[in-house]
Amino acid sequence: MKAVLQERFGPPDFLRLQEVDRPRAGAGQVLVRVHAAALNPYDWHMMRGDPYAARLMGGMGLSRPKCRVAGIDAAGVVEAVGAGAGGLRPGTPVLGFCAGAFAEYACATAELVVPKPERLSFEQAAAVPMGAVTALRGIRTVGRVRAGQRVLVNGAGGGVGTFAVQIAAGLDAEVTGVCSAGSTELVRSLGAAHVIDYAREDFTDGRARYDVILDNVGNLPPGRLRRVLTPTGVLVANGGGSPGRVFGAIGSMLQLAAVNAVTRHSLRPITPATPGGPAHEDLLAVTALIQAGQVTPVIGRTYSLADTAEAMRHVEEGHSRGKTVITVR
Structure with missing residues (x-):
């Protein structure tokens, strides 16, 4: 073969x-x-x-x-x-x-x-498999998104982000997607109520606050993202922007743990969706959403x-x- x-x-x-x-x-x-x-x-x-x-x-x-x-x-x-x-x-x-x-x-x-x-x-x-399961864990399992919450997905046009926008919108959350100019119409079509072109607008300027932020990019420090969380908001980190080639996402998790110790916000990493981890129930859950026409x-x-x-x-x-x-x- x-x-x-x-x-x-x-x-x-x-x-x-x-x-x-x-x-x-x-x-x-x-x-x-x-x-x-x-x-x-x-x-x-x-x-x-x-x-x-x-x-x-x-x-x-x-x-x-x-x-x-x-x-x-x-x-x-x-x-x-x-x-x-x-x-x-x-x-x-x-x-x-x-x-x-x-x-x-x-x-x-x-x-x-x-x-x-x-x-x-x-x-x-x-x-x-990996994209949808990671998005499901970020939005539903780790972020615990509920109807009516304001959810921001950073990297909304990517492999995980496109699934995350659909899953959050399916939970009746008010979704804001952050992406490049070339993906704005796509992200809006997936169910985002608001779309931000990151090259033209800084979503961390404090004009809006969010109950849950799913960060698939990792190009901003946690402190800057915390500015736009509600007092009880949750930052879900998808391992992007890992600090260096030595520790990678492990270093990002240690950073989140250190910040968690001194803030009232909840900063949580996603358990990676990899072939070595438990994934059967998550795969069944995402395929059920797909079969129902809620996710494509x-x-x-x-x-x-x-x-x-x-x-x-x-x-x-x-x-x-x-x-x-x-x-x-």
């Missing part, structure tokens, strides 16, 4: 499309014939080996990538089922976290894939499997509109 390999940490140029053996589903796993895969900031962190602290913690490998085949988010059809992987049968269209998603076939823990909503194409379905994935660009390195460069620039997707077959 064809697969995109990363033999060592480094830039997108290190990614290679090669022929490799097809993986086999082990106990508790399913083998997925991949139709599409999506890219996330997580993927380029894994590609670069950033932050270094994650290498020491065993999250990505110490001197070279732990998983030779890149990619996590995938959608496709179950090809085979390993022992003890109940609930899914060959031929079932699925989406979820598949280690080595940038390939024609990938294995996944059975609990980390769920049936694909019928209304989605495979490209749309591939855009769901936004795809900014699509690439072929052979152009994965180019797609990774685009995502690494940090200005992706919606999700960037790889069409595999």
